[in-house]
Amino acid sequence: MPELPEVETTRRGLAPWLEGQRIEKVVVRQRQLRWPIPRDLPRRLAGQTVTALDRRGKYLLMRTAAGTALMHLGMSGSMRVLTAATAPGRHDHFDLVLDSGRCIRYRDPRRFGALLWTARDPACHRLLAGLGPEPLEAGFDGACLHGRARGRRVAIKAFLMNAAIVVGVGNIYASEALHRARIDPRRAAGRLSLARMQQLAEAVREVLGEAVALGGTTLRDFHDGQGEPGYFSRQLRVYDRAGKPCLACGTPVRHLVQGQRSTYFCPTCQR
DNA sequence: ATGCGGACCTGTTAGC
DNA sequence: TGCTAACAGGTCCGCA
8 A cells, every 4th residue: 555655644644643752552452464563562662752753765763762663554554643542443453552642553454564673773674774765865866776777677667666776666656657757667677778767766756746745645545644545646647547548648558467566557658 | 686476464346 | 146366555585
């Protein structure tokens, strides 16, 4: 479900409720997520004050003086602000109960998400250490894409979705960015000129930036911390539009499968 | 080093 | 109407 814009939307929605607040306790109902929630995590987090809620790629970093909780929403995760008394549902796997009486509840039907703890600099954590640049910050541009693509034969779409190259671009925004940059998703990454990579970097920034501004994309079930859907869905130009006219030229949008993931593109606009 | 396929898990929908 | 298969927004890991 969540790509960078959805995670950032979640972060922005939760930050005001978390930052400066003390965590009274952590209630774990289901430990088995992508990795088991560490047994000592509730003990380490209880009594701590949240100094900041940050994001790195699709990970949320909840910082405290004792260490940092890493949270990932996987494919189907979401987090909401509730009052602690609200009855939990079947897939509500853990709660962060605050002194204020609020409760940040994590829900994830498929359990591909994660809640982990690190007492050290989270940037050095094995899951974060190898991540590429943030697409909406300085350090990401066409030159870095071009440089990293040298000699590589992977399809540009898979390349773009590789978090070691750039973080935050998932299946929806990869198709959207390639359409805006007019690049065929099947092209070998190493065969694209610097100029085209610059267009692609710009398209990635544009798509993700607009999506963040609209609160992300809700296709089926994404909702922010307040339970609101994202409004970028309407801006999607190719994703989930197979057979419908390309909004630029009218050619029917094509669907294909790359590496077990759906890709959508316009065979006329994208070369 | 790179690239590919499988693995993790549940819910929803398309098709027979 | 009911069953089954395919598919869904992620990404790590092991193997060739």
